[in-house]
Amino acid sequence: MALLDVNDLAVSFVTRNGVNKAVDGISFTVESGKITAIIGESGSGKSVACYSMLGLVPMPPGRIDGGTAVFEGTDLLQQSESQLRRIRGRDVAMIFQDPMTCLNPFMTVGKQLMEPLLIHKDVSRDEARQRALELMDEVGIRDPQLTIDNYPHQFSGGMRQRVMIAMALINEPKLLIADEPTTALDVTIQAQILQLIANLQKKRDIGVIFISHDLAVVADIADQIVVMQEGRIVEAGDRAGIFENAQHPYTQKLLAAIPSDSKTPMPEEPEALITVDNLCTWFGDGNKGEIVKAVDDVSFEIRRGEVLGLVGESGSGKSTIGRSILRLVPVTSGRVEFDGIDVTGLEGNALKNMRKRMQMIFQDPFASLNPRMTVYDTLAEPILLHGLADKKTIGQAVLKLMDDVGLARAFVRKYPHEFSGGQRQRIAIGRALATRPEFVVADEPVSALDVTIQSQILDLMQELGREYGLTMLFVSHDLAVVRHLADRILVLHKGELVEQGTGDSLFENPQQEYTRQLLSAIPGRSLLA
Amino acid sequence: MVTDTITDIAEAEKGTSLWQDAWLRLRKNRLALVGLFMLLAFIVIAILTPWIAPYSYEAQNLDLGASPPSAEHWLGTDVFGRDVLTQIMYGGRVSLAVGFLATSVALIIGVTWGAIAGYVGGRVDAVMMRLVDMLYALPFMIFIVLLMVVFGRNILLLFLAIGAVEWLTMARIMRGQVQSLRQQEFVEAAISLGLSPSTIIRRHLIPNALGPIIVYTTLTIPSVMLLEAFLSFLGLGIQPPQTSWGLLISYGAETMEEYPWLLIFPGMALTLTLFSLNFLGDGLRDALDVRGSKD
Numbered sequence: 001m002a003l004l005d006v007n008d009l010a011v012s013f014v015t016r017n018g019v020n021k022a023v024d025g026i027s028f029t030v031e032s033g034k035i036t037a038i039i040g041e042s043g044s045g046k047s048v049a050c051y052s053m054l055g056l057v058p059m060p061p062g063r064i065d066g067g068t069a070v071f072e073g074t075d076l077l078q079q080s081e082s083q084l085r086r087i088r089g090r091d092v093a094m095i096f097q098d099p100m101t102c103l104n105p106f107m108t109v110g111k112q113l114m115e116p117l118l119i120h121k122d123v124s125r126d127e128a129r130q131r132a133l134e135l136m137d138e139v140g141i142r143d144p145q146l147t148i149d150n151y152p153h154q155f156s157g158g159m160r161q162r163v164m165i166a167m168a169l170i171n172e173p174k175l176l177i178a179d180e181p182t183t184a185l186d187v188t189i190q191a192q193i194l195q196l197i198a199n200l201q202k203k204r205d206i207g208v209i210f211i212s213h214d215l216a217v218v219a220d221i222a223d224q225i226v227v228m229q230e231g232r233i234v235e236a237g238d239r240a241g242i243f244e245n246a247q248h249p250y251t252q253k254l255l256a257a258i259p260s261d262s263k264t265p266m267p268e269e270p271e272a273l274i275t276v277d278n279l280c281t282w283f284g285d286g287n288k289g290e291i292v293k294a295v296d297d298v299s300f301e302i303r304r305g306e307v308l309g310l311v312g313e314s315g316s317g318k319s320t321i322g323r324s325i326l327r328l329v330p331v332t333s334g335r336v337e338f339d340g341i342d343v344t345g346l347e348g349n350a351l352k353n354m355r356k357r358m359q360m361i362f363q364d365p366f367a368s369l370n371p372r373m374t375v376y377d378t379l380a381e382p383i384l385l386h387g388l389a390d391k392k393t394i395g396q397a398v399l400k401l402m403d404d405v406g407l408a409r410a411f412v413r414k415y416p417h418e419f420s421g422g423q424r425q426r427i428a429i430g431r432a433l434a435t436r437p438e439f440v441v442a443d444e445p446v447s448a449l450d451v452t453i454q455s456q457i458l459d460l461m462q463e464l465g466r467e468y469g470l471t472m473l474f475v476s477h478d479l480a481v482v483r484h485l486a487d488r489i490l491v492l493h494k495g496e497l498v499e500q501g502t503g504d505s506l507f508e509n510p511q512q513e514y515t516r517q518l519l520s521a522i523p524g525r526s527l528l529a
Numbered sequence: 530m531v532t533d534t535i536t537d538i539a540e541a542e543k544g545t546s547l548w549q550d551a552w553l554r555l556r557k558n559r560l561a562l563v564g565l566f567m568l569l570a571f572i573v574i575a576i577l578t579p580w581i582a583p584y585s586y587e588a589q590n591l592d593l594g595a596s597p598p599s600a601e602h603w604l605g606t607d608v609f610g611r612d613v614l615t616q617i618m619y620g621g622r623v624s625l626a627v628g629f630l631a632t633s634v635a636l637i638i639g640v641t642w643g644a645i646a647g648y649v650g651g652r653v654d655a656v657m658m659r660l661v662d663m664l665y666a667l668p669f670m671i672f673i674v675l676l677m678v679v680f681g682r683n684i685l686l687l688f689l690a691i692g693a694v695e696w697l698t699m700a701r702i703m704r705g706q707v708q709s710l711r712q713q714e715f716v717e718a719a720i721s722l723g724l725s726p727s728t729i730i731r732r733h734l735i736p737n738a739l740g741p742i743i744v745y746t747t748l749t750i751p752s753v754m755l756l757e758a759f760l761s762f763l764g765l766g767i768q769p770p771q772t773s774w775g776l777l778i779s780y781g782a783e784t785m786e787e788y789p790w791l792l793i794f795p796g797m798a799l800t801l802t803l804f805s806l807n808f809l810g811d812g813l814r815d816a817l818d819v820r821g822s823k824d
Contacts, residue, residue: 326721355723368714372736372819374550381732382722415819431718 002029003207004175009067009077011045011052014060022048024231025067028224030175030207035198037210037218039254040228041450042421046211049228050177053077054092055084071175090120093168097180099160103152109136109163110148117170135166139196157314158189162196169200176201179211186313187477191521194221214451216258216480216524219243227251257455258524259484262503263307266487272301273439273471274325279334281317281324294320296495297334302439307465307472309486309503311479311518317495318475322441325473326360327351338439356386359432361461363444365424369416375402375427376412382434404467405430406460422453429461433468443475458485479522483507491515554816561812564805571802575622584612586619587770595788605790607780613791616772617798623773624799627688627757628750634692635753636746639699644730644738646700647707658704661697669694673765687766691753702745706738739817747810751803774799 011023023045030036040046051057053069053076069076071092079087088094096102104112113132117123123131129148136144139162152160161181168176178197182190198221201208212218218225225242227235227250235248246252281295295317302308312318323329325336327343336343338354346354362368369378379398383389389397399409405426416424425445432440442461446454462485465472476482482489483503491498491506491514499512510516555561574581583603590610598605604613646657676690710716711734719729758775760766767773774795781792 323717328717328721352723355721358721360718360721362714362718364714368718370715370719370733370737372817373732381719381724385723417819428718431722435722 003032003072004030004209005068005070006049006053007068007070009049009052009069010065011048011057012063012065014063021065021231022062023052026226026228026231026233027067028226028233028236030209031223032174032207033202033205034223035201035208035210035218035221036224036226037212037222038226038228039212039215039218041213041452043230044228045231046228047179050179050209050211054088054094054177055079055081056088086120089116089173090171091173092175092177093171093173095161095164095168095176095178095181098184099157099164100152102164103160105152108149108151109155112152113148113163113167113170116167120171131170132166135170136163139163139166139169139200140192141166157185158192161185161189161193165193165196165200169204172204173206175207175209177209177211180213181210182217183213187479187523188313188517188521190217190523194523197221214523215254216522219524227254253452257451259455259458259480262483262507263485263487265502266303266306270304270306273304273339274302275335275337276300276302276321276325277335277337279321279324279336280332281320281329282332293495295324298492298495298497299334300490300497300500302471302473303487304471305469306487307474307485309482309489310473310475310492311477311482311489312492313477313518315494316492318477318492319443321492322360322443322473322475326358326441327355328360356435357437358439358441359435359437361425361429361432361440361442361445364448365421365428366416366448368428369424369431371416374413374415375407378416378427379430379434382431386435388435401430401434404433404464420453421449422457425449425453425457426460429457429464433464436468437470439471439473441473441475444477445474446481447476447478454481461485479507479518491518550819551813551816555812558812558815560808561816564808564812567801567805568809571621571805572625574618575625578618578622582615582618584615586611586615586772588612588615595784595791597788597790604794605788607788607791608784613777613794616777617774617795620772620774620777620795621798623684623767623771624754624757624775625802626684627691627773628754628802630688631691631695631753631757632746632749634689635695635699635749636742638692639696640703640735640742642696643700643703643705644707644734647704648711648726648730648734650708650711654704658701661700664694665697673760677765682765682768684767687757687760691756691760695749695753699742699745699749702741703738706741707734710734710737736817740814743810743814743817747806750806751799754799754802 006029007027008025009023009027010021010025013020013022026045026049028036028038038046038049048057052062052064064077067077071087076084076087103109110129110132113135114125114128117128117131118125133144133148136148141147141159141162147155152163155163164181181197182193185193194217197208197210210218210222219239222239225237225239226233227242227248229250235242235246235251242251243255246255277299279295279298280293283292283294284290298321310318310321320329324331325343327346331344334344338358341354343354373381376398379401380394383397384394398412402409402412407423407426407430411419416427419427429445445461446457449457458481461472464470474482474486486503488500488502489506490500491512493514499506499510499515506515507519510519588611590606593606593610595608596602596606596610602612602614604617606612607616642657642661646654672694673690676686680686707730716729716733719733724732755775757766757773758779761768761773761776762779767776769776777795778792778799781788781795785792
């Protein structure tokens with residue numbers, strides 16, 4: 001018998017604008033010792049489905065419309081709050097996306113690990129501490145004796161997620177629900193955590209529900225895959241069936257959105273547009289007097305018309321390089337030459353004119369647009385500032401820009417919050433192109449977006465890149481995306497340049513150990529072959 | 530995708546402003562409109578008082594003494610037989626003027642100061658904010674007395690003095706807002722477009738910091754009115770026979786057991802003003818928050 005048998009579960013939210021069916025009659029099972037992955041984009045109802053079973057969806061506005069969720073013979077949907085409380089954290093445990101916000105910053109890790117044990121089981125504090133130490137060891141935290149009394153901020157992101165996993169496992173749950181547990185982590189850490197979850201689950205023979213927006217992430221670990229769209233299950237099956245023989249067009253679209261090709265490099269090698277010489281960007285660390293060498297002695301060139309990929313993990317300095325070139329952070333030393341002009345020394349009007357020629361597309365389209373400016377205001381501002389249109393022609397210029405980035409003209413008076421993430425990123429791209437720049441830095445422009453939207457935005461950027469004759473520095477942690485888009489790739493590690501080459505040469509014949517590590521960590525690399 | 534119609538273009542060319550949109554939204558908020566119209570009514574009455582007041586504010590009728598509301602004196606008279614309605618109308622001139630002018634002074638100085646300190650940061654910020662701290666530490670009364678001694682007593686100076694004190698908190702709020710806003714990517718985007726710092730502050734930072742500022746402003750106006758009453762009570766503000774709501778209330782409070790109407794009616798005038806301000810303030814905050822729009 002299945003560990004968890006969900007049948008025809010339906011959950012809706014009652015809002016001012018009517019009833020929103022978040023989960024519309026879904027059925028799936030989870031077996032002991034197996035991983036069931038639920039895949040879907042934001043708003044597909046994948047999290048709501050799991051949270052509602054545990055009574056974690058606030059009601060109202062939430063409402064369970066029907067169905068059953070039988071866990072070991074009891075229907076979770078029929079349990080009272082106090083009964084559910086006994087199940088949560090003991091028989092069913094959860095791991096969340098962001099380990100930093102889920103750990104209490106004022107409690108030591110040890111205390112937080114012991115808490116569920118002390119609540120649910122009749123054990124002494126010493127026994128609980130002993131158990132916590134064992135689990136920390138099991139999830140791969142080094143020297144648990146030394147670190148158990150540390151606070152969460154003293155751990156790295158990956159280590160914090162290990163703490164979360166230890167906390168979830170401490171009561172020997174039978175079912176583990178992991179909600180995007182690796183989305184906030186670097187790619188190499190992500191690979192480690194995925195491996196850890198898979199190992200622990202086999203060893204302990206527990207059932208796992210793995211919620212993710214990314215098919216590639218679960219490609220190596222899932223036994224069963226459930227694909228959700230708009231509250232319904234569109235396709236379900238075992239891993240091989242989904243990856244090799246997807247039936248539903250939506251699943252096929254998700255699979256197609258995983259970039260697997262390599263861009264053919266430009267035939268000839270044009271002259272350099274930007275030359276970066278011995279660039280150093282250091283940050284003083286406040287009062288401590290410590291210096292963080294975010295970018296340390298990096299030299300490279302960007303050729304006219306090419307897309308240069310810049311990959312690295314968080315803290316590698318990849319974003320800082322882009323911002324240094326654009327003069328958004330002060331450069332410590334070195335030269336950045338743009339078309340023969342040293343950018344680092346520019347001031348006043350010369351700097352303003354240079355800014356017209358180089359622009360930036362930011363990662364988070366929810367933060368990079370002024371929430372109080374309409375699309376019109378946002379797009380008109382740079383055009384008017386640089387005198388590219390006057391009062392009479394500005395309306396036409398804005399509409400032309402909207403056409404270019406694929407936004408309907410009717411949206412011209414709307415505010416950013418009225419758009420989806422993908423549409424917002426289109427606005428942000430439009431703003432960056434408004435000054436008709438020659439060079440654009442794109443800093444993780446798609447990592448905040450859903451997978452299918454990602455490929456649309458990437459296509460748009462490629463198309464506009466050709467149309468506008470852009471040179472682009474494409475900064476990303478996602479090697480597959482960079483390979484798909486970039487003519488050449490630079491690999492960055494701890495502020496230093498590790499390796500550079502074309503996509504194919506880097507993927508097939510990496511020279512450096514670090515590059516090899518990065519490549520082996522790409523989720524679903526079997527799909528890239 | 531492309532819907533190229535003439536209305537679209539006309540729409541686009543019209544341009545938009547945050548304030549136009551805010552006004553459209555404010556118009557839908559009935560409570561805020563009531564507040565706005567009551568305030569406007571008070572202001573119009575205050576301006577027209579010398580022509581429409583039923584009595585002269587100096588006119589005494591010692592024979593009458595303190596009398597309750599009647600047909601001749603709608604809101605009664607005080608111990609000197611002066612008409613209370615007339616006093617409230619004249620008092621409103623002073624109170625509203627102090628309230629709005631001193632708050633505007635505070636608003637302009639505070640928002641500018643705080644925005645610059647928060648945006649520029651570093652040493653400039655440190656110096657600017659230490660200056661604010663120093664002024665905070667300065668005993669307010671001594672400051673006012675000094676001003677009065679040096680420049681002599683006059684109402685305009687009173688506005689300035691109160692405004693000069695109230696802007697300190699405004700500057701701190703604004704600085705905090707700007708500091709958190711300037712971390713956001715849209716400010717970085719504005720820098721990379723080549724906008725000047727003053728444009729960034731004006732177009733991108735201040736509109737996004739308006740919510741707390743408006744709420745604090747609606748709180749400042751009443752506190753300024755009460756401050757004026759306190760100063761007048763100490764003999765530092767306006768002097769009888771000139772009057773203000775604050776003064777009327779403090780005199781009324783002394784005799785509230787015998788002549789309650791001397792407290793109730795000036796009190797009502799102040800309370801109604803405060804209500805209107807709060808309704809309008811809440812409405813403005815919602816109207817300026819584009820995310821809160823219900824459509």
